[in-house]
Amino acid sequence: MAVTPADPGPGPLWWDDAPAAASASRATASALPQVVDVAVVGGGYTGLWTAYYLLRERPGLDVLVLEAEHVGFGASGRNGGWVSALWPVSADTIARRHGRTAALAQLAALRDTVDEVGRVDAAEGLGGGFAKGGAVVVARTPAQEVRARAAAAHSAAWDDGTVWLDTAAARERVDVAATRGATYTPHCARVHPRHLVDGLAAAVRRLGGRVVEGCRVTRTADRVVVLEDGHRVSAGAVVHATEGWTPEVPGLSRRVAPVYSLMVATEPLDDERWSRIGLAGREVFADHGHLVIYGQRTDDGRIAFGGRGAPYHWGSAVRPEFDHDERVFAALRTTLRELLPQLDGIRFTHAWGGALGIARDWHPSVRWDPVTRTGWAGGYVGDGVAASNLAGRTLADLVLGRDTALTTLPWVGHRSPRWEPEPLRWLGVNAGLRLAGLADREELATGRPARLAGLLDLLTAH
Template sequence: MDHLTSLRDAVPTPFWLDDPDRPEPAPALTGATDCDLLVVGGGYTGLWTALAAKERDPSADVVLVEAGEAGGAASGRNGGFCEASLTHGLFNGLQRWPAEIARLERLGRKNLQAIEDTVDRHGIDCAWERTGSIVVATEPYQLEGLREGAEIAARYGGKPVLLDRDAVRAEIDSPTFLGGLWDKEGVAMVNPARLAWGLRRACLDLGVRIHEHTPALSLREQGAAIGVRTPYGRITARRVALATNAHPSLLRRHRPYTVPVYDYALMTEPLTAEQLASVGWRGRQGFADSTNQFHYVRLSADNRILWGGYDAVYRYGGRVRAEHDQRPETFATLARNFHTTFPQLAGARFTHAWGGAIDTSTRFCVFFDTSHQGRVAYAAGYTGLGVGASRFGAEVMLDLLAGDRTERTELDLVRRKPLPFPPEPVRAVGIGITKWSMARADRNEGRRNLWLRTLDRFGLGFDS
């Protein structure tokens, strides 16, 4: 079977959302209501914010509005890697916040454990597996980067395991693997949609009022409160937390700080016992390769292989549209690379092919801000690693809205915003040159050209 034939039966639907246990949506908001805290957005950041607000103060009246259905966008369709890192990896964090990276790594590990504790406490059935993840080398020049990564991770409290060619292939058998770096404790695998739905249920159980199919259309000061208009109603809130991810912020001045980038993934049919034995994978770790255009890969609970990443597509003007969720040329590339990595799975077919927008910032991880005299808080820019960091983001927003001075709010990560993206057409040209340069570096043993070195010099570079 060639790689294109393997796509023949793939439905254009995110695998995780194609679930008979998907909850029925809550009714849309109609009429007027008041609340202590309004959360705009029903993805991970919004759900964690609502849940944490009720856990901090059970008497607080919390309302959450979602334009679609909770977990129905990036939170429910991602790869299901829940990472401890708050900075999109140790290297990115070390480059930008060297003086506080030890604290950021510690807080990240604490945050990951808190997510696991929440899953246990609320009985969330989301296939949580603390198996870790392996960064694999597929080219000889990448092996030195793994060794350097192991040394740096150990310096900041990590417990990485460096694997040679035989050792990594004993874990996951691909003829393309030359070595690996296994983070055993800092990454969990999770069914991302079921995590979102579990958080939604936990919010409802604690008394959060959730209204789905209720987009927030505008935000303005209303005396000492904030008024938010929706299609069929309006909300007056003492405080507002904005958790809109890749979608345009209600605060116009925040919009230049993020752009939407489209990411794509495939899911195979369940592997047979013989197919699974041919790749080993008894440890059920996730893995990603070491290139700039990297793949992220994992097993589902029923032993399907999720194969995602590689292409990251920016659309001119930064428009988020449903028609961009399908990109056949990317699916063809992903299928070809899958069969190159696992030639022993030549007969495997893909059942699902999907994509969608994630938000990114110029520092490639979350940033924060407040407005309206501290009555509105905002978190965005996770760049694809929001499954874990979104809980931290929620706690920061609640600290900021309360005016509390905490270990979190004292971080430079929290106090300083990234550089905004330039306006079009400069934005599209810059993103295009950067993407071309990173692909070229992958073909040139990782050597970064003048453009990438210049971005590095100004703190805008990224080498993941």
């Protein structure tokens, strides 16, 4: 049954009940300090987690978070809400570079981070709606089944808890059409992204930090942060936490590529329909295709569903008009109805998008320069809800000069190569997105692993 989508509305589903007074913390330059202990550029998860742990570990520290729009304006308030221990770089790759012990430590830290987000959500009353139901990633074609079974078998070598579910067991979790089985990992939760980021900002303020919205930073150098209106703030340390907006920071235009991920949401579903779909344990779900998709069951009984496929824009541009691409929205609605025919007749009420940051080698990183006392974290490739918490804890330790288990993890100090200049960047990123879709179609037609997948791996170089 064809369904005409509703007007996507003014913004992400997650923003529907966001506080109307989000601009209350906006400040004029005259109200801002001239000197602080730590200045954090970016009011998303990375910046706020960094501020939170700094203040928790060192009460009384003068921490200033500067956000150009409102907290959670970027990926932190728009994402799919997966708090996952998934990582875009394989354990084998980490082990080749740093050794098996370091790779195991990184994986263990990621698993603990999922639980840490839940602990803080509960202890601080953040209101993030943390629910740890695990992740079900279904296999819907013979080629996807080959990859899924291999992933489950390989996970045993790394003790990451991922297992293969046969068709019946997979459908007990979520009854996806044409399911041949699924992988399941318990190390994943779901949250309401905007509630989590708003609650985190409130916690930072309760601890004595200043979170100031509507303050656009145009330049940082020599531990001085310069705002758009010319106001200057000197800091004992500066942390860059701009993720998809990083290319707009002078000198960082090729550190990450901002790639858009778009989402749609259904109207709330009734209990009868949920009984046919599943997700009773609040699992998140995806499939083993090459083009990334992801979904969750929301607190109010909707399905929020997203995926890649929107084009990369020339010069790493990030613009409000790029948040909407009706071609991609239509594809997402079609894909979700194919996955879950139980949705026949439902309305889609929201559609939105936003940019995430991808490093050239798909490797997230935390960096700290003890000489300039400048830090950065990002390049999460869409896995940043949990990784940003780990980054925040790590950056807090580094700023405070502490040598801990976190500061020795292999992603600390990793330096990804810079992205190619245009037009190579535009050609390469969009070719990769195109190849992912073509590889899925090839597998659907042939039933065999796509030959194009090898070319995709070469192009992405990770």
